[in-house]
Amino acid sequence: MPLDRANVDTDFIIPKQFLKSIKRSGFGVNLFDEHRYLDKGEPGRDNSQRPLNPDFVMNQPRYKGASVLVARENFGCGSSREHAPWALDDYGFRVIIAPSYADIFFNNCFKNGILPIVLDSKIVDSIFAAVEAEEGYSLTVDLEQQKIELPSGEAIPFEVDSFRKYCLMNGLDDIGLTLQDADKIKNFEQRWRGASPWYFGVQG
Amino acid sequence: MAGKTLYDKLWDSHLVTQRDDGTALIYIDRQLIHEVTSPQAFEGLRLAGRLPWRADANFATPDHNIPTTKDERRQGLEGIKDPVSRIQVTTLDDNCREFGIFELDMNDERQGIVHVVGPEQGATLPGMTIVCGDSHTSTHGALGALAHGIGTSEVEHVMATQCLLQTKMKNMLIRVDGRLNPGVTAKDIVLAIIGEIGTAGGTGYTIEFGGEAIMSLSVEGRMTVCNMAIEAGARAGLIAVDQTTLEYIKGRPFAPKGEMWEQASVAWRELVSDSDAHFDRVVVIDAADIIPQVTWGTSPEMVAPITGEIPDPDKESNSSRAANMRQALKYMGLKPGTKITDIQLDCIFIGSCTNSRIEDLRAAAAVVKGHKVASTVEMALVVPGSGLVKKQAEAEGLDKIFIEAGLEWREPGCSMCLAMNADQLGAGKHCASTSNRNFEGRQGFGGRTHLVSPAMAAAAAINGHFVDVRDMLLTQDR
Numbered sequence: 164m165p166l167d168r169a170n171v172d173t174d175f176i177i178p179k180q181f182l183k184s185i186k187r188s189g190f191g192v193n194l195f196d197e198h199r200y201l202d203k204g205e206p207g208r209d210n211s212q213r214p215l216n217p218d219f220v221m222n223q224p225r226y227k228g229a230s231v232l233v234a235r236e237n238f239g240c241g242s243s244r245e246h247a248p249w250a251l252d253d254y255g256f257r258v259i260i261a262p263s264y265a266d267i268f269f270n271n272c273f274k275n276g277i278l279p280i281v282l283d284s285k286i287v288d289s290i291f292a293a294v295e296a297e298e299g300y301s302l303t304v305d306l307e308q309q310k311i312e313l314p315s316g317e318a319i320p321f322e323v324d325s326f327r328k329y330c331l332m333n334g335l336d337d338i339g340l341t342l343q344d345a346d347k348i349k350n351f352e353q354r355w356r357g358a359s360p361w362y363f364g365v366q367g
Numbered sequence: 368m369a370g371k372t373l374y375d376k377l378w379d380s381h382l383v384t385q386r387d388d389g390t391a392l393i394y395i396d397r398q399l400i401h402e403v404t405s406p407q408a409f410e411g412l413r414l415a416g417r418l419p420w421r422a423d424a425n426f427a428t429p430d431h432n433i434p435t436t437k438d439e440r441r442q443g444l445e446g447i448k449d450p451v452s453r454i455q456v457t458t459l460d461d462n463c464r465e466f467g468i469f470e471l472d473m474n475d476e477r478q479g480i481v482h483v484v485g486p487e488q489g490a491t492l493p494g495m496t497i498v499c500g501d502s503h504t505s506t507h508g509a510l511g512a513l514a515h516g517i518g519t520s521e522v523e524h525v526m527a528t529q530c531l532l533q534t535k536m537k538n539m540l541i542r543v544d545g546r547l548n549p550g551v552t553a554k555d556i557v558l559a560i561i562g563e564i565g566t567a568g569g570t571g572y573t574i575e576f577g578g579e580a581i582m583s584l585s586v587e588g589r590m591t592v593c594n595m596a597i598e599a600g601a602r603a604g605l606i607a608v609d610q611t612t613l614e615y616i617k618g619r620p621f622a623p624k625g626e627m628w629e630q631a632s633v634a635w636r637e638l639v640s641d642s643d644a645h646f647d648r649v650v651v652i653d654a655a656d657i658i659p660q661v662t663w664g665t666s667p668e669m670v671a672p673i674t675g676e677i678p679d680p681d682k683e684s685n686s687s688r689a690a691n692m693r694q695a696l697k698y699m700g701l702k703p704g705t706k707i708t709d710i711q712l713d714c715i716f717i718g719s720c721t722n723s724r725i726e727d728l729r730a731a732a733a734v735v736k737g738h739k740v741a742s743t744v745e746m747a748l749v750v751p752g753s754g755l756v757k758k759q760a761e762a763e764g765l766d767k768i769f770i771e772a773g774l775e776w777r778e779p780g781c782s783m784c785l786a787m788n789a790d791q792l793g794a795g796k797h798c799a800s801t802s803n804r805n806f807e808g809r810q811g812f813g814g815r816t817h818l819v820s821p822a823m824a825a826a827a828a829i830n831g832h833f834v835d836v837r838d839m840l841l842t843q844d845r
Binding site: 168169170172174175178179180182183184185186187197203206207235236237240241242243244245248263265266267270271274275324325326337338341342344345347348351352355359360361362363364 | 386518602687691
């Protein structure tokens with residue numbers, strides 16, 4: 164699905180009223196809420212009865228079930244809310260392709276099994292053009308080979324941090340991995356406490 | 368070998384282990400917690416049967432959902448009318464109790480916006496690494512701490528391991544040379560910077576703010592600047608430690624005392640970039656060129672000086688930027704060529720983690736004193752950043768000045784900065800706001816936000832449209 168707009172912020176992705184949930188799931192129906200629907204959304208409302216905005220790309224039948232989001236510069240800027248990738252994931256997006264992302268959002272994607280791919284803006288332009296020109300256009304993202312296969316047979320390579328790739332491929336728990344270094348953390352902490360005791364439990 | 372930047376020093380002193388792939392495990396000294404981005408992290412700990420690595424490194428206070436009217440606050444938790452909001456606040460209380468985490472709860476006099484309360488309590492100290500599930504954590508860099516926002520998965524990760532997996536950012540120095548003109552504030556500096564480098568200008572960097580104009584600011588002013596580093600795309604903003612920093616911290620509840628204070632303050636003096644440190648990018652701005660700023664669009668980079676006008680997208684050569692400008696002007700209901708001083712306002716919001724500290728309130732009060740809010744302004748809120756800011760303001764009589772001028776004096780919280788509580792901007796309404804984001808719908812569905820300094824918001828309240836606060840201050844001086 165092509166979202167032709169730069170600087171899409173996380174308020175745009177999921178408005179604040181939906182941040183009141185204490186769960187991680189169920190945000191998909193309110194993804195892009197202020198643009199997808201014509202009225203104001205509230206948590207707990209039956210979204211199936213709400214008027215859809217026919218001008219918003221998500222509501223075009225041809226993009227139903229899309230799992231790749233094509234976006235513009237600085238995607239995911241603003242608030243650090245992880246509800247943004249939760250909403251994208253819950254809706255069904257697995258991959259985002261854009262020329263650039265905001266740092267916190269980019270990081271949050273990997274924590275939630277979403278692959279944010281950075282491509283040169285000219286290549287992103289060409290993908291926009293291709294998607295918009297052909298209904299049912301689909302491409303395949305091969306994370307292992309780090310390439311995007313286009314219907315034409317052409318393959319576009321992309322970069323991904325090797326550790327993040329490893330975690331995505333294996334669905335690994337970050338915390339479990341870090342705790343494998345528990346001894347190093349304890350050693351550091353002991354040294355740091357000795358050097359800077361004022362950071363440890365000094366309370367007035 | 369080149370010297371180290373302040374960021375290099377903070378990074379190196381917290382490096383637990385460096386991995387071959389370039390990622391590193393960084394030790395975290397302080398995690399600040401609020402009710403919106405923490406429940407799923409606590410739930411994750413519970414599901415995995417994990418305990419916090421160091422409960423005493425965490426510090427919590429609810430802020431986003433908190434009601435700000437006296438009536439509601441008097442009723443305690445029952446005063447939160449929205450049941451979903453109430454659950455989020457009580458969930459934070461329950462989680463802090465369960466995991467042994469220090470919390471200033473909603474009824475505590477010291478409660479407030481986490482980025483106001485942290486430094487106020489001395490829970491933010493120079494040389495610390497600080498995280499919070501909130502992008503405006505960059506605020507704390509004003510005290511020479513490496514501080515940035517993280518997502519909820521990382522909140523859980525820090526709770527469980529006291530560490531964060533990071534790749535090192537690049538170094539940027541933004542130097543604001545010379546002295547500020549009267550009536551120009553920290554907020555104008557940072558808006559001018561964002562106007563200059565853009566909202567993605569700092570992406571991938573840690574920004575150190577320096578130069579005479581920055582170092583002449585109070586710690587509160589420095590917090591305003593670092594707060595909006597994220598609006599320039601940088602997760603962390605930093606300012607070197609100096610005498611001003613140390614004087615601010617001394618005597619605060621969580622700050623070291625006695626002999627330990629002496630040792631700490633010596634160590635903290637080292638928290639400056641070396642004179643031969645290398646920065647990957649340096650931006651130099653002349654303070655004399657900065658005049659009060661007003662945003663006219665839906666991104667903080669869409670900003671103009673008060674003497675300016677709304678730019679014309681047809682004259683923008685970059686087509687993507689021109690399209691953004693058109694979209695923004697359509698949403699804002701504004702036309703190119705309109706003078707900034709002709710923008711009419713329906714609402715005034717003075718508050719948020721950017722501008723709700725005592726000096727902000729003093730600056731606003733000085734402007735409104737003896738005046739009345741314009742009859743066309745429907746709502747004008749002053750929301751102090753913490754219970755202690757409120758108390759101090761009341762001791763100085765600022766509350767009376769605001770109330771007599773026709774502004775509402777509220778209880779502390781995030782309020783209409785992001786409108787998660789009942790304080791919301793109506794559709795199509797224009798608001799002069801001292802907050803940090805003018806995104807579509809940020810302050811309320813369809814609401815139109817203009818970011819300004821507290822003095823500029825106060826001046827707008829009285830006039831019903833933007834005015835150059837420097838003119839008002841001049842009149843008052845006479």
